[in-house]
Amino acid sequence: MIVRLSGEGQYNLPDADADRLNQLDNDAVAAVEGGDEGAFRELWGQMLELVETDGSPVGEEDLVESDVILPPRDVSFAEAQGEFTGEGLIPD
Amino acid sequence: MAGLGGRMSTVFKAKISRLLDKSEDPGETLDYGYQKQVELLQNVKKGIADVVTSKKRLQMQSSKLEQSVVKLDTQARQAMSQGREDLARAALERKTVAQTELQSLDTQVNELEAQQEQLAANEKKLRTKIETFRTKKEVIKAQYSAAEAQVKISEAANGVGEEMADLGLAIQRAEDKTDQMKARAGAVEELEAAGTFEDLGQLGGGQDDIDRELASLGAGSQVDDELSKMKAELGTGGGDSPQIEKGKEGA
Numbered sequence: 391m392i393v394r395l396s397g398e399g400q401y402n403l404p405d406a407d408a409d410r411l412n413q414l415d416n417d418a419v420a421a422v423e424g425g426d427e428g429a430f431r432e433l434w435g436q437m438l439e440l441v442e443t444d445g446s447p448v449g450e451e452d453l454v455e456s457d458v459i460l461p462p463r464d465v466s467f468a469e470a471q472g473e474f475t476g477e478g479l480i481p482d
Numbered sequence: 483m484a485g486l487g488g489r490m491s492t493v494f495k496a497k498i499s500r501l502l503d504k505s506e507d508p509g510e511t512l513d514y515g516y517q518k519q520v521e522l523l524q525n526v527k528k529g530i531a532d533v534v535t536s537k538k539r540l541q542m543q544s545s546k547l548e549q550s551v552v553k554l555d556t557q558a559r560q561a562m563s564q565g566r567e568d569l570a571r572a573a574l575e576r577k578t579v580a581q582t583e584l585q586s587l588d589t590q591v592n593e594l595e596a597q598q599e600q601l602a603a604n605e606k607k608l609r610t611k612i613e614t615f616r617t618k619k620e621v622i623k624a625q626y627s628a629a630e631a632q633v634k635i636s637e638a639a640n641g642v643g644e645e646m647a648d649l650g651l652a653i654q655r656a657e658d659k660t661d662q663m664k665a666r667a668g669a670v671e672e673l674e675a676a677g678t679f680e681d682l683g684q685l686g687g688g689q690d691d692i693d694r695e696l697a698s699l700g701a702g703s704q705v706d707d708e709l710s711k712m713k714a715e716l717g718t719g720g721g722d723s724p725q726i727e728k729g730k731e732g733a
Binding site for chain 1: 487488489490491493494495497498593596600604607610611614615618637638639640641642644648651652655
């Protein structure tokens with residue numbers, strides 16, 4: 391499974407991580423919706439850790455599409471709120 | 483891989499796809515769309531230049547504020563040593579505002595710096611990927627049947643296209659941040675114009691009564707300092723009196 395960290399690059403993760411990543415992702419959005427910045431930071435930290443610990447960086451010579459695209463590492467709570475609770479949720 | 487991607491990653495994937503859609507077929511863009519690439523690289527350069535400009539502006543404000551903090555601190559001490567707690571308080575209040583602004587400016591300058599480096603690194607990476615695509619395409623054509631080659635080339639093109647779109651997103655983000663900082667820099671300039679961080683001892687427009695009093699206090703203590711220096715000189719200068727007497731003798 392190829393995961394892109396927006397603004398940074400791609401990682402190759404074992405497919406077995408998909409469920410865990412999805413779970414964390416959905417929990418993080420729930421935290422944003424609940425206005426709980428602390429929980430969001432914690433979950434986002436866990437997601438980054440999962441990607442970095444289990445994943446290996448995709449080489450510069452590899453031209454592959456990502457299965458999952460995550461926000462930039464330094465995504466702010468305000469940005470996340472804009473993306474996931476505002477109009478960002480509604481696709482164009 | 484059905485069901486891949488939680489809500490957050492789905493939103494981000496959709497963002498990237500929207501940017502990709504604008505560039506038609508990524509394969510064709512990469513093959514013939516030099517203009518598109520040149521355009522993107524120009525955007526990156528412009529993005530970086532904007533970041534640098536905003537950073538410099540904030541850095542200039544930051545060093546001005548640092549000077550204000552030092553001056554206000556000196557003035558507060560001066561006022562306190564002369565028993566003027568009210569004036570010392572006024573100076574310290576301004577110093578606190580300046581310090582808070584300073585901290586927030588420094589944080590922003592650091593953020594901009596990181597963003598600038600990341601943009602430059604990603605631009606380099608994209609160049610590499612585009613070059614790789616050009617080479618790889620020919621290799622694929624030689625190794626696979628036409629139908630297979632088409633699929634593989636299209637996959638590779640999508641990979642590069644995603645890289646391009648992601649860089650586009652990063653530029654947008656940097657621009658948003660730069661806009662916020664421009665607004666911030668403007669707000670700090672307004673505070674400056676209102677005399678919030680003004681060196682209270684300096685003469686100039688926008689001075690209020692406290693400014694003037696502090697200024698005169700500063701001037702007053704300078705006079706005192708000079709007077710005590712003079713006194714000290716005269717005191718040790720007792721030995722000079724023979725000169726005067728000599729003069730008298732000479733007369």
